[in-house]
Amino acid sequence: MSEAIPIQPIKDRIKRCGDPSAIIGAADTLMTGCQVGTQGEALTSRWRKLSGCYFAPETGQLVASITPVQTKTEQVDTSVAEVGRALSDFGSTVLILKPQLENLLKRAEKFNAEAAARPTWRHTASPVYGPDGQPEHYTSHDHGHNPGDAVTVDNSGMHHEYSEISSALDKCQRQLAEAEADCVSAIASQTNSGLADSVLPPGPVHQPGQLGSEMPGAGMPLxxxxxxxxxxxxxxxxxxxxxxxxxxxxxxxxxxxxxxxxxxxxxxxxxxxxxxxxxxxxxxxxxxxxxxxxxxxxxxxxxxxxxxxxxxxxxxxxxxxxxxxxxxxxxxxxxxxxxxxxxxxxxxxxxxxxxxxxxxxxxxxxxxxxxxxxxxxxxxxxxxxxxxxxxxxxxxxxxxxxxxxxxxxxxxxxxxxxxxxxxxxxxxxPGFTRVSDMVNNWHLNDQSLPRPVDHAPLSVDDRFGRLNDAAATAADRAADRNSGHLGQLNDEIARVRQQQSQITTDALQRSTELRAAGRAQEAVDVVSQARAKTGALDTRVQALTEARDQLDGAASRRHAAASGRVDSGLDPHAGSDGASGKRGIDYVTRDKDGNEVVVTVGRHEFDPVSARQELMNRWPDLTPEQAGKVIDAYGKLPGIHDRAFDPATAAPLVERVNRDPFGVDEHTTMTKVSPDGKAIVRNLGDDKIHGYVARDGDLAAQTAAGLRDDLQLTYAQHVPLSALNDLRDLPGWLRHRGMLQPYRNVGRDGITMIRFRPHPDDIAALRTPVASDKLGWDDLPAHVKDEVQGAPYRGTGITGGGDLTPEMVIPWGDGVRYTHADAVYRHAYHGKAVETVFEVYRNGKWVTLDKPLTYYVADGTLVNGHVRLPDWLTERLGEPESKWAGLKEAGMDQILLKHSPREDAIAVQDGQTAQDNEHRDQEAQRRLEEAMGTLSQAGQVPGRLDGRG
Amino acid sequence: MTSRYDVIKHQVAPILNGAKRDCEAIESAGKSILRTVDEAISASGEGNPVAGALIEFGASTTGYVRDSLDLAGRVVGAGFNATNAYIEADCHMTANVRRALEVGITRPIDHKLETT
Incomplete structure (x- = not known):
């Protein structure tokens, strides 16, 4: 048995107890404050909402891929909470045991001090040693002992203390060890429990305190x-x-x-x-x-x-x-x-x-x-x-x-x-960019995606929708036209049925009377005559019914025919109606303000893009064999792709593709639009123009703001190009300074335009803006190319704005001369486009008008202020301030201001469809007349359908 | 009518940005855990086997959280990238892309869990 209680182990043990209060505090935090799982759940929950708005082939995969995050973060929460509980238990145990240890330490130290004073304390009775180290002896003053006897003391108290301290220490240490073991076990059970399915590569794990750069794998080659x-x-x-x-x-x-x-x-x-x-x-x-x-x-x-x-x-x-x-x-x-x-x-x-x-x-x-x-x-x-x-x-x-x-x-x-x-x-x-644009639209096929897409011009579905609307309008109109006839026919059918009923009733009554009078044969004759009459009326009812059905089907036939025309598409190079040679379809729609406007949709806007878009819409349903046929057919589309591609033959191909002037000829009025006062587009000379142009008719119904949006003329997103343009425009500004400046009424709400008719010898220079080095592409610096490749220059022949507008490009360096031109400023006025012509090009020179002429662009036509406006337009616009002076002198009366006729140019009024409808109408009318004629000749019914004849 | 850009701006982008914030919150929560574990290690007392277990657990948790974050980062980053590609393929760095950048569809997020 040792003489003293070892102190240092107790001190070490106390030290290992740490700060139980802090442990409990940390444990509480771990148990209650762990938000990883909560955040993971929030992330997962939020992420899953993507399925409601992110539409792409990978959507499901993308949404599902977050799930492991939730699993793992929940694991973290669970593990951390478990560890927190273990720490809490451990801390609570230590909180109790640590003071006990500290108390025991004090007692042990005290005991050891006493024990040091009594080396023989382990004996039941031991002598008391004096300062000289010799046992002391009793003196006469000591009671109960004989003098001279060695002085002894009872050591049972120290024995007891020793045992108690030792026992308490053992117990304490055991409890601490058990608590530690439990805690360690609990913590260990939560350690590395989920790493087996880690998405991370195996390797050393991160140690607390390590910086990111010290993390495992940092700096290692992937x-x-x-x-x-x-x-x-x-x-x-x-x-x-x-x-x-x-x-x-x-x-x-x-x-x-x-x-x-x-x-x-x-x-x-x-x-x-x-x-x-x-x-x-x-x-x-x-x-x-x-x-x-x-x-x-x-x-x-x-x-x-x-x-x-x-x-x-x-x-x-x-x-x-x-x-x-x-x-x-x-x-x-x-x-x-x-x-x-x-x-x-x-x-x-x-x-x-x-x-x-x-x-x-x-x-x-x-x-x-x-x-x-x-x-x-x-x-x-x-x-x-x-x-x-x-x-x-x-x-x-x-x-x-x-x-x-x-x-x-x-x-x-x-x-x-x-x-x-x-x-x-x-x-x-060749054909490259058109395909890419089709590709761009593939995700538009998802019907759940809101549309149309304002920055993606090739929303062909929208176009189809608009055409179908036009077709439906036409069908409604046809139905309206027929409805009067239909009503008459139905009334007549009812009237004849009533007449039949009356004839039968009368005949039966008369027959009864005759029989009562004993005139049986007469009674039979009356019934026979009535039967003949009603039989004749049956024939008429049948004729009327057929005529009615004929008419009734007309509207739906028109609609079907229009839809069929829209869906099937016509030859893109032959115009929209084939027979008449008229390109484009005018139809009435309404602008954002509810104003009625006429918009021209040209066949060129649908083909070849629309045909292929249609294919693309059906693409997922095709079998491989069908797909192969489609691919094959695609390759055979004219002017698009020659699969025997070779640089030697590529150039003419590219040239061909890029030269599809959409049927523009020297009689076509074109327009070059520039934003905000940048009207100097004649910078190749007094009689040439270049850059992006469009047919004037396609722009006619647009306000300045609409054009600026649709043509994406806000060059803010094309800063390099804008700067480049400024540089290019500078000579033009200088050259024409004093003639084109200052523009009148040029403001931020307007655009400037040059409306021109291209010189017949320069038509070929008009090209669709398919990105190509044939367009001076190589002259552009790379950073500008990056910008130019974006909208609005989609390289498809269609502008990049919300409303699809076919556009052409006149390459830099070539230019297109014009025979007639007007410098126009278009601005907005009560939501309508108002144009001011301030310069005209006639007889080979530009003439600045002293008194600019103001027109209103109303429903696709220019209305001069001096022309009496329709009341509704006057009402809407108020009295226009326009000036007519100088018109004759400037040759304005010769300015080509043709715009597409409206109303009558409804979609179905084209080619064979119209003829078919007309034929059917005539046939219905003929059958009606025939029925009426038959009945009239029989003398059995009134000659007029309304029964008043 | 809602444009695709609007869909991205008003529906997709908020989700992505929110997800990014969620990732940051996970990271923050993870850091909080590790800080607490560090506190517990300190409080456990020198030489205590609990401290050793906590160290291992901290490392493990770091792995968990880093794992979660890494995965979340990939997924969310993929969302960002996909949306970027989605827009870029569609707009060719038009103003819409720039606007998309403005609303926060930027680059893949990079998560680093540090326990400082």
Missing amino acids: LSWEDDLGLGNNPFGKSWLDRAPMVEKISNGGTKALADGLNAFTRLVGINYDWDPSTGKSHWDFGAHVAGPAWLGLARVSISLGLPMVGGAAYGVGRMTGNSTLRKIGDSLNPVNVVKQSWDAVSGKGLPGGWGTRGGYLAGNVLQVAIPGPGKAGIAAMADKEGLIGAMARGAQYVGKGGWLGTDVRFTSKALGLGDKFGSLADRL
């Missing part, structure tokens, strides 16, 4: 792609490791072009090289945010834009890489194979040559790179590795069964970062 890539050749036939000297070259001040080229291709393997030529600083950037968009873009190129351009894309890649196989693919005559082979190219299958069998491995590796690793957030549109691969596979499936996964190639080219090379090559492919 993949060993370098070794893999180093084994093979890049598409240029060189080792990927060759990039090192290239980097060196660039870092040493190599050309920007080299950097761009390197950047463009290295992005595909998740490498981005940022080099700032102004500072010479550079850095490499690795990971998903680089490779993801590039590969996603490439996948989309091959999948979704495969129809006309993937051959060209493959060809382009083939040219760039010198890969003859790709070039052959590009030259392939079978578009289905083109799609498939190009997909194979992207997925790395079956491509001998530069990419070799490494292609697939490379693609796979790139995909892995593209998958976000620790600390890397996001890859375009896909939530995880399976998502991306799944999306690509799904894309392949879509191709296989005629599906469609869309994006715009210009986005793709931007994503690819191939810019001048791949991107512009792709952009030059």
Whole structure:
């Protein structure tokens, strides 16, 4: 038995007890204050709402992908709460035991002090030692003892104390150990319990206190792609490791072009090289945010834009890489194979040559790179590795069964970062951009998405809707016309039935009377005559009924015919009505203010885009065989795509596609619109114009604000272009200063226009604005191209605003001369367009009008202020302030102000449909007359339908 | 009528931005937990096996939270990216994209859980 109680272990134990109050406090916080799960649930709940507004093929995947977050955060909450409870129990135990320990420590220290004074305390009775260390002895003063006896004391108290302290210490320590063990066990049970299904790669876990940069995986390469890539050749036939000297070259001040080229291709393997030529600083950037968009873009190129351009894309890649196989693919005559082979190219299958069998491995590796690793957030549109691969596979499936996964190639080219090379090559492919625009609309097929889309002009559905509205209007009109006849017919049928009934009643009564009088034969005759009359009336009723049905069906036939015409579409190059040669369909609609306006919808706006859009709408329902036929048919559409694509033949193709002036001739009035006072569009000379123009008729019903929106003339989003325009306009301003300036009434609420008739020799210079180097494209700096490629210049021939307006472009450097022109300022007046003509071009020169002429654009026609306005217009506009002076002198009476006629140009009034309807109307009328005539001749019914004859 | 841009601006973007805030809240809550665990470790007393267990648990929880955040970050980032692509493919960096950027559809969010 030791002589003293060990103190240090007690102190150590107390120290290990820590601060129980703080433990309990922390435990409470953990038990009650953990919000990770709550927040995770909030995130999940919020995220799921995306399904109500985010419509895309990946929506379900995107929404579902958040679920593990909730699971994991709930796990965190559960675990933390469990740990909190364990800590709380532990803290409560310690809270009790720690003071006991401290008390025991004091007692032990006291005991030890006493024990030190009594080395023999372990004996039941022990001598008392004096200061000299010798046992003391009793003296005479001591009672109960004999003097001289050694003095002894009873040690039972110390024994007891020793036992008590020791026991209490043991108990305390045991309880503490048990509490600790329980707590540790509880904590351990919540540790690493969910990491088995972690989405993170295995590795050392983060330690509390570590900074992000110290976290496991920080700084580690995501993949060993370098070794893999180093084994093979890049598409240029060189080792990927060759990039090192290239980097060196660039870092040493190599050309920007080299950097761009390197950047463009290295992005595909998740490498981005940022080099700032102004500072010479550079850095490499690795990971998903680089490779993801590039590969996603490439996948989309091959999948979704495969129809006309993937051959060209493959060809382009083939040219760039010198890969003859790709070039052959590009030259392939079978578009289905083109799609498939190009997909194979992207997925790395079956491509001998530069990419070799490494292609697939490379693609796979790139995909892995593209998958976000620790600390890397996001890859375009896909939530995880399976998502991306799944999306690509799904894309392949879509191709296989005629599906469609869309994006715009210009986005793709931007994503690819191939810019001048791949991107512009792709952009030059015939028919390319039209397809991309169709693709753009694929998600519009979701009926649950609100529409129309104000910034996406190709809302063909909306167009169809409007046409159908027009058709319905026509049908209503037909029904109105027929309703009078129908009413008469129905009345007449009823009247004849009544007449039949009356004849029968009268005959029966007369017959009864005759029989009562014994005149049986007469009674029989009366009934027979009545029967003959009613029989004749039956014939009439039948005729009337047929006539009524004929008329009744007319309205629905009109509607059906109109719908059929809308749906089937006519030859885009023959005009909307085929027979009359009239292009476009005028129909009445209402503007935002409820004013009735006439809008022209031209056939050119529907074809070829609409035909293909229609195909696209049906795309998901097609079988692979049908899809193949569609693809084949698509390739045969005129002027769009010659699959035997070759640079030598491409130019004329591009030229052809780009020269579709929408039937414009020298008699067509065109308009060049500029925003806010930027009316100097004659900057190539006094008699030339260039830039984007539209047919005046297409713009006629628009207010200034409407035009500015629809043509997206607010160049604020195109700052570089705007600045460029300013520079280009400057010579024009200078040249015409004093003649065109100052513009009268030019304000922020108006636009300026040049309305002109193109010179017949220059018609060919009008082109649809398909993005192309034929349009002076190469003259634009890259950053401007980026801007120009966006709306409103969609490269489709349709402007980018809310209302679809066909537009053409006159290339810079060429220009179109005009024979007649007016400089016009259009502004808004009570919601209507008001135009002020301030300059006219006649006889080869511009004349500034001393007194500008103001017109109102009402229902598609210009109304001069001196012409008596319809009352409703006067009411709406008030008295116009217009000036007529100088009209004759300026030759204004010759100004071409033709606008589409209205009302009568309702959709169904065209071609065969109208003839058919007219024929049916005539036939119905003929049958009606015939029925009436038959009855009249029989003398059995009145000659007039109204019964008054 | 509602345009697609409006849908994105008024319906998709608020969700994405809210989700981003939720991620930040998760991160914040995670940090809070780890701070509390750190406090508990300190309070547990030197050499206490509970402290050791808590350290491991903190590391584990860090993993959990980081896991959650990483996944959430990917998903939300994917949403942002998808929407970006959605818009960009549609508008070609038009004003709408710029406006979309203004309303907060920007870049993928990058989550880092630090326990400082």
